[in-house]
Amino acid sequence: MSATPDTKSRGRSIPAQLRDTVRARLERHARERWSDNCRGVVVTFRGQFAYAFSTAGFYPPWLSDEQRARIDATPTRLCRLHYLGDPDRWGFSVFTYSNERYEPPLGLGLLSGTPEEGFDLAAGLYLGS
Numbered sequence: 001m002s003a004t005p006d007t008k009s010r011g012r013s014i015p016a017q018l019r020d021t022v023r024a025r026l027e028r029h030a031r032e033r034w035s036d037n038c039r040g041v042v043v044t045f046r047g048q049f050a051y052a053f054s055t056a057g058f059y060p061p062w063l064s065d066e067q068r069a070r071i072d073a074t075p076t077r078l079c080r081l082h083y084l085g086d087p088d089r090w091g092f093s094v095f096t097y098s099n100e101r102y103e104p105p106l107g108l109g110l111l112s113g114t115p116e117e118g119f120d121l122a123a124g125l126y127l128g129s
């Protein structure tokens with residue numbers, strides 16, 4: 001991970017083939033690293049951004065089917081990845097529920113790295129270790 005210069009500037013739109021690749025990478029990574037806390041990953045795209053969401057890893061046994069369906073219908077927002085033109089170097093922002101927006105992580109400024117590193121950063125905050 002490294003500091004990212006000027007990530008607020010307009011970036012390139014994420015190519016369709018790269019979208020499929022990033023989605024598959026994050027799904028595989030979540031299965032391998034976060035399977036106890038994350039049943040699935042939803043990745044959406046808009047312009048130069050990819051948004052990663054997580055679906056619940058488990059349900060308490062007392063929940064009804066209706067309650068489980070509500071949980072499934074509301075995935076946890078994790079992070080926004082900012083495409084910087086390199087498939088292995090993306091800017092990161094973490095979704096903050098306190099003010100409902102994406103912010104640079106931990107006051108360190110926006111970091112950059114692989115999509116998996118961005119996912120891990122946010123998943124560590126919201127999904128536990």
